[in-house]
Amino acid sequence: MAGLTVTLPDGSTKDLPQGSTAADLAAAVGPRLLRAAVAALVNDAEADLCTPLADGDRVAIVTATSDEGRKVLRHSTAHVLAQAVLQLWPGAKFAIGPPIENGFYYDFDLPGGASFSEEDLARIEARMREIVAEDQPFVREEMTRDEGLTTFADQPYKVEIIEGVEPGEGATHGAVSAYRNTPAFIDLCRGPHVPSTARLGSFKLMRVAGAYWRGDERNRQLQRIYGTAWESDKALQEHLAMLEEAERRDHRKLGAELDLFHFPPEIGGGLCVFHPKGGLVRRLMEDYSRAEHEAGGYQFVFTPHLAKSTLFERSGHLEWYADGMYPPMEMEGATYYPKPMNCPMHMLIYNAGQRSYRELPLRLFELGTVYRFERSGVLHGILRARGFTQDDAHIFCTPEQLAPELASLLAFVIRLLRAFGFEEFEAELATRPDKFVGEPAEWDQATDALRHALEVAGVPFRVAEGEGAFYAPKIDMHIRDAIGRRWQMSTLQVDFQLPRRFHLEYTGADNARHRPFMVHRALFGSIERFFGILVEHYAGAFPTWLAPVQVRVLGVRNDHDEAARSLARRLGDEGFRAEWAAGDEPLAARIRRAKMDKLPYILVVGDDDIAAGTAGVNARGAERPERGVAAEAFIERLRHEVDNRLTSPS
RNA sequence: GCCCUCUUAGCUCAGUCGGUAGAGCACAGCCAUGGUAAGGCUGGUGUCGUGGGUUCAAUUCCCACAGAGGGCUCCA
Numbered sequence: 001m002a003g004l005t006v007t008l009p010d011g012s013t014k015d016l017p018q019g020s021t022a023a024d025l026a027a028a029v030g031p032r033l034l035r036a037a038v039a040a041l042v043n044d045a046e047a048d049l050c051t052p053l054a055d056g057d058r059v060a061i062v063t064a065t066s067d068e069g070r071k072v073l074r075h076s077t078a079h080v081l082a083q084a085v086l087q088l089w090p091g092a093k094f095a096i097g098p099p100i101e102n103g104f105y106y107d108f109d110l111p112g113g114a115s116f117s118e119e120d121l122a123r124i125e126a127r128m129r130e131i132v133a134e135d136q137p138f139v140r141e142e143m144t145r146d147e148g149l150t151t152f153a154d155q156p157y158k159v160e161i162i163e164g165v166e167p168g169e170g171a172t173h174g175a176v177s178a179y180r181n182t183p184a185f186i187d188l189c190r191g192p193h194v195p196s197t198a199r200l201g202s203f204k205l206m207r208v209a210g211a212y213w214r215g216d217e218r219n220r221q222l223q224r225i226y227g228t229a230w231e232s233d234k235a236l237q238e239h240l241a242m243l244e245e246a247e248r249r250d251h252r253k254l255g256a257e258l259d260l261f262h263f264p265p266e267i268g269g270g271l272c273v274f275h276p277k278g279g280l281v282r283r284l285m286e287d288y289s290r291a292e293h294e295a296g297g298y299q300f301v302f303t304p305h306l307a308k309s310t311l312f313e314r315s316g317h318l319e320w321y322a323d324g325m326y327p328p329m330e331m332e333g334a335t336y337y338p339k340p341m342n343c344p345m346h347m348l349i350y351n352a353g354q355r356s357y358r359e360l361p362l363r364l365f366e367l368g369t370v371y372r373f374e375r376s377g378v379l380h381g382i383l384r385a386r387g388f389t390q391d392d393a394h395i396f397c398t399p400e401q402l403a404p405e406l407a408s409l410l411a412f413v414i415r416l417l418r419a420f421g422f423e424e425f426e427a428e429l430a431t432r433p434d435k436f437v438g439e440p441a442e443w444d445q446a447t448d449a450l451r452h453a454l455e456v457a458g459v460p461f462r463v464a465e466g467e468g469a470f471y472a473p474k475i476d477m478h479i480r481d482a483i484g485r486r487w488q489m490s491t492l493q494v495d496f497q498l499p500r501r502f503h504l505e506y507t508g509a510d511n512a513r514h515r516p517f518m519v520h521r522a523l524f525g526s527i528e529r530f531f532g533i534l535v536e537h538y539a540g541a542f543p544t545w546l547a548p549v550q551v552r553v554l555g556v557r558n559d560h561d562e563a564a565r566s567l568a569r570r571l572g573d574e575g576f577r578a579e580w581a582a583g584d585e586p587l588a589a590r591i592r593r594a595k596m597d598k599l600p601y602i603l604v605v606g607d608d609d610i611a612a613g614t615a616g617v618n619a620r621g622a623e624r625p626e627r628g629v630a631a632e633a634f635i636e637r638l639r640h641e642v643d644n645r646l647t648s649p650s
Numbered sequence: 651g652c653c654c655u656c657u658u659a660g661c662u663c664a665g666u667c668g669g670u671a672g673a674g675c676a677c678a679g680c681c682a683u684g685g686u687a688a689g690g691c692u693g694g695u696g697u698c699g700u701g702g703g704u705u706c707a708a709u710u711c712c713c714a715c716a717g718a719g720g721g722c723u724c725c726a
Contacts (some may be wrong), residue, residue: 105721118655209721210653217723221652224721252719256661265699265717321726341726375651375724469726493726520726557683583683592687606685618686625686 004055016053023049023195026061036063038199039072039192046072048140048192062192064231074099076138076193077128077203077229081106083185084127085225089114094187095157095213095222102239103203103228107211109157109220116208116223124225125205132201136181138193148176151186157213158188202236203229245483251535252381258540258548258598261382261531270379270386272528277548280577282531284546286367288419288645289391289524296412298365298393303345305369309335314501315344320470324372342368343495343520346394347502350516355506360516361397361405367527368392382532389527395519396504402446402517406453406492409521413477413490414457416523420534421543421647424480427454427461430468437471438496446494446517447473471497472520481537489530493520541598541620543647550638551578552594553615556606558583563605567615567631574635576642591618601638 005015006025014028022040026033026049040047041060046068053059062069078097081104086092089110097106110116116124143151145162152158162176179193180186194200205227213219230236247253255261260278263271274282290300309328312318317325317340326338339345346364355362369389378384397405414425429450432443450473454461461475468474474493478486495518498504505513524530534542544550551571555564564580571578581590587604594602604616608628617634618625640646 115653207720208654211722212652215723217652221722223653226721263718269717315726317726324725343726372725377651377653377720377722378724380719471726495726497726554686556685559683586682586684586689588684588686589688590686595687602686604685608685616685627685 004053004057006053006056007058009058009060019052021050021052022047022059022061025053025059029061033061033063036065036069037061038064038069038076038194041068046192048138049195050140070229070231071099072192072194073200073231074104074229075189076197077200077227078104078106079138079179079181079187079189079193080128080131080197080200081124081205081225081227082108082187083131083181084124086185088120088124088127093155093157096161097187103206103226105211105224105226107157107213107222107224109222114223115210116225118208121205121208121225128203128205129201131181132197135196135198137196139180140191140193141178141180141186142175143178144175148178148188151178152188161188200229202231202233203227204236204240242483246485246536249483249536249539250381251383251532254535254540255382255532258535260535260548263381268386269376270374270384272382272385272387278531280548281534281542281546282527285420285524285531285534286391286527289367289416292412292416293365293391293393296363296408297361298363301346301349301364301366303339303342303349303366303368305371306336306338307345309337311344311348312337312339315347315498316471316501317341317344324374326371326373338371339368340370340372342366342370342390342392343394343498344502346392347498347504350394350396350504351502355396355504355516357398357506357508357514360506361395361401363393363395365391365393382528385526385528388529390522391524391527392520392522395521396499396506396516397519398506398508398514399445399517402494402519403449403452405519406449406494407456409492409519410453410457410459410475413492413523414459417477417479417489419645419647420530421537422479422481425459426478426480426486427459428464428467428476428478429454429461430464430474430476431466432473433466433468433470435470436468442496443473446496450475450492450494469493471495479533481533482539485536487533489525489533490523491521491525494518495520539598541600543645544600544638545642545645547598547600548577549579549597549599550576550642551601551603552597552599553578553580553603553605554587554590554594555580555583556587556604560605560607560610563610564603567603567605570631571635571638574639576635576638595620601634603634 003015003017004020005013007013014025016024016028022042023037026037037049039062040049040051041062042051043058062072064073075098082094082097085108086094091111093109095107095109097104148162149159152162176188177190178186179189179191181197205225207226209224209226210221211224212221228239230239258277259275261272261274264273309318321340325340328335328337349364367389369387371387374384374386395405431447454475472493472495474491476488477490478488480486499515499518504516506516508514553564553568555561561582568578568580591602600620602618604618609615612628614628614630615634616625616627617629
């Protein structure tokens with residue numbers, strides 16, 4: 001019998017006997033690859049390892065340590081979860097169970113509308129481990145639509161999915177595919193899957209949640225179980241450790257511990273108060289932002305928190321964004337709303353006089369506090385609040401100025417974020433959605449300008465097709481924090497709608513009236529949110545220039561208190577935030593207290609220091625304390641560190 | 651808003667199979683005077699989230715509500 005030849009991703013070829021499968025190919029390349037293999041890409045299509053290969057196929061083996069491979073593992077683990085739940089809750093209906101970032105979930109409809117409790121997770125997980133130990137094969141079964149409908153006749157959600165399958169989608173020739181583990185358990189699925197459940201095992205069920213069928217709250221609410229799954233126990237443990245680290249850095253926890261802010265229930269959900277220490281950090285952030293904006297040619301404006309409904313009718317907010325707004329207030333026959341955005345008010349400032357092209361670009365900046373109605377369930381500390389302050393600006397410019405303006409804006413964003421210790425940036429260019437207003441030509445012009453700006457700035461970006469706002473394309477800047485988490489930060493949007501709605505004009509060099517382009521941009525986005533991200537990024541250990549207290553001076557004994565106080569006062573006179581602590585506890589205890597307060601510097605003064613005009617310097621993060629540092633030298637060092645805003649995330 | 655979990659001292663938590671509660675840290679006082687991550691002793695501290703119900707008796711059991719956390723949904 002003739003053999004067959006397949007091409008590997010590196011371009012090399014491999015000759016195999018007729019009838020060989022992807023698994024055989026992996027084995028032929030090497031036993032290590034076979035062990036790591038979970039699926040294959042055959043001519044760029046995902047396939048099971050048991051897929052027979054044909055002569056001339058291009059084949060790549062998908063290994064468990066790749067993103068694709070983990071998806072397969074997670075998806076297969078989701079099937080095991082479904083089998084366990086269906087066995088433990090006879091009569092349960094199962095819906096969908098896809099892989100997601102770091103794991104998977106599965107949605108169920110339990111008999112009698114029952115719900116899972118946290119305790120159920122242990123039982124389910126135990127059953128899952130039995131299924132893994134049973135080494136059940138994943139066997140693909142192709143069937144016609146009608147056969148599928150018969151097979152899953154008692155599973156209404158599966159029936160709905162099959163009925164929704166477009167001819168030719170997912171499965172070939174109007175057929176559907178399913179994977180069977182046991183005679184009793186089969187799940188509708190596109191695949192691919194690992195060959196057998198024995199290939200799984202490094203997983204953990206995490207939590208239960210309610211989730212609506214097809215994500216639509218008009219539909220029935222299902223019971224969702226989330227799990228995480230990895231290629232090895234080591235990777236699983238690393239992931240769990242990362243979650244613990246994230247918990248340790250939680251801004252809500254640190255916010256309370258470090259006395260930065262809190263959310264008094266008396267004020268209302270999603271509305272926070274900043275304590276003196278948090279307020280100090282916030283003021284430093286804002287001062288820095290103001291100084292940078294001033295240097296960047298922005299002019300500062302101030303606008304009120306409320307406006308009449310007519311303003312938001314004109315801006316379109318009431319038409320498009322009413323669900324996100326606080327409810328109206330009636331007064332003297334007019335209806336007022338708290339503002340959800342600052343832009344309409346900035347439009348009015350633009351329109352306060354006749355504008356000339358000589359004034360453009362006009363950059364109006366405001367630390368503007370806005371209120372948005374967020375449903376109670378989505379609030380998340382300071383990262384998702386109902387009242388927050390945007391570092392908001394609107395730039396009005398001529399069409400020719402748009403591209404250079406966007407390019408310098410991107411450079412501005414990156415400079416600002418770098419000052420706060422962020423080094424990794426990724427952007428998304430969100431383009432025209434299906435539902436949009438305006439002219440396609442305008443969209444293209446604005447989108448090209450945004451793309452050009454990204455290219456000039458050298459920021460890596462991906463295009464998010466159709467994810468722009470209905471009125472404009474935008475760039476979303478993402479950063480990575482100290483433990484690799486990605487956060488969406490700054491937004492730059494080119495808006496055609498508001499200039500039109502507010503009839504913005506300027507007189508050009510040609511003495512004719514023109515409509516300006518307008519860019520919305522918020523760099524921190526929300527001051528509160530950025531503050532929360534900083535807390536998590538630095539794990540509460542703010543860099544010296546931002547630390548609420550920069551130095552605490554300790555005397556070795558309490559008869560050194562006066563020397564400690566005097567040194568702290570001297571540092572204060574030099575413009576630093578320094579305090580001293582009385583020697584009513586042993587030195588080691590006071591050192592520990594200062595360390596737990598995450599202070600950048602602890603100074604210790606004893607007999608030797610008083611005699612020599614020096615101090616012991618215990619810097620945060622240093623291996624060992626330094627002795628006998630001259631006070632002047634320390635002041636210079638501190639000044640250098642603060643003036644240059646040196647950062648070192650913990 | 652919906653599903654799950656939680657709410658006991660300033661903080662973290664234990665506890666009472668129904669008889670109004672404890673520990674560590676923190677705080678206060680005294681003693682210790684210690685050169686780089688917890689010295690000792692003593693002491694005060696609670697409407698057990700709120701409201702109702704069952705009961706001789708509720709922090710404990712039941713119901714409702716509020717708040718918090720994890721999700722869903724939405725995100726101009």
